[in-house]
Amino acid sequence: MSKSRSTVEQLRERPSADVLIIGAGINGIATFRELALQGVDVALVDRNDYVSGASAASSHMVHGGVRYLENGEFRLVREAVQERNRLIRNAPHYVRPLRTTIPIFKTFSGILTAPFRLLITHGRGKPRERGAFLIKVGLVLYDTFSRGGGRVPRHRFRGRNRSLRELPRLNPAIKYTATYFDASMHDPERLALDVLYDGVAAGANPSAPAAEATARAANYVSAVGFEDGAVTLRDEASGEEFAFTAGLIINTSGPWTDLTNTALGQPSQYMGGTKGSHIVLDHPELLEATAGREMFFEHSDGRIVLIYPLKERVLVGTTDINADPREASVCSDDEIDYFFDLIPHVFPSISVDRSQIVYTFSGIRPLPKHDETLPGFVSRDYRIEQGWIGGVRTLSLVGGKWTTFRALAEHLGDTALELLGASRLVSSRNTVIGGGAGFPRDRASRRIWISRNAHGHDPELVSRLLDRYGTKASDVLTALPAKPHALASAPGYFVEELAHLAGAEHVVHLDDVMLRRTSIAFVGGVTQETLEEIAAAVAPVLGWDAAMQKTEVDRSAMILRAAHRVDLNGAGPAPIEGEVPHV
16 A cells, blocks of 8 residues: 555544545535634545545636626625635735736626626526626725725726726727736645645644544545445545444535435435636737736626636636536537637737647536526525434535635534534634745745755745745755756656655645646646656655556546646647546
């Protein structure tokens, strides 16, 4: 058994907990941390890797959701804005203010139709383009909700001439631009992993055996049944199954919530998710045109879309299409055509082609069942459904979004504590996340941190790792020799760095490293040599022989091609061939 599967052994050696959480997306992970902070004996499992499902398909934004005001979701917007401000404060290494600009082509459009769609047709019918007046009203409300946070400036409107001076490649047909601030989340998977390991640390007892920890988490462990009062868990790496008992089961499986309940013998029909896809472009001209800000606008079909500079690439998204969670999600050719149609709407003088696509990703939003309501009008709020399986209490989470994960976990945690007859010990509202602890917020403190943690390393390297891991970079630096071995096919990464991640971060497969522990796949340029080099870097830690390295390289190549349309042998998206694998 590989070293990383010690996490499964902790569950096997003591196969019980007060709470079992099934589903390790951001909401499951946040609830795990929330309960661990209260001293609850809690276990977390996921059938795949942590943050590998819906949570891995985000738009990399932390936002209040200004467009949700049109849906009348004022409570959600207020909560989301408050949580955005908290994340800027509590996770400064991964969440930072993001200047966002809305290009506006009309003045009064939508004033009558927006309230009509909200109050009368409830999201059915064709939307009309939102004009400057409606957007202004929305942003004034948005600023009002932001009061007291002190984290981002208020919005500003610009006329056509000034807008074009600031953004000269913008469509000259614009009448105005509105610029406001939300926040970027440049490494969502790493942020989620920080939340996870904070939860594990909260339940650790260094003087006791590992199995006695009160916060245990294992990836690649699925819940496949329920018998005699216990959940049947399967180690997906070995195929072995074992029974696990808990006083409360929390289902945070996202779009797969109904499927998980069915597997446990308690079918439900809560979910009605929609598919959202993105493409990543290596396009210096488009990157420069954005001037470092996100372009957030309405396409011709009424869908709110974005063009977002990120990691020296440009992220374009997103779609909103009804989807079946039993089918794997992949960005289709039609969606790529949709993205290529929306870019000229804002930047008509810039051409794009498929050869500039370096990565695609797609996921299913965990939205509630919504019948005839248009996908874009379905509530992004969340609710908790209570139930029983046998004699065991259950909670099923329906809905939820990245920005509100902490508040959602607080709500879910309080419900769990009430059912357990336990009391809240601490609040997580001001709890700093992972590498955000002690993160330097200005140039002077940054220079001091780099100097104190260099330990013989090049200051430029220390700075790069500080951006990548926050103050947890100190752990990575400890694992690196004075002259670490750079990866030839993944610039900016080191052999010893990836070996450290493999040993410290529950890595099971090569794609865990490529897709979630690093941004290597996201920025493009991955080749067969890249996969082989990274497999060789982590093999000694994970106990892989030559045959296992080849198996993992083949697996990663298949996932990159089928799920992310990465062609290892050429530019542009790989063709969709057959069924996208569930892995």
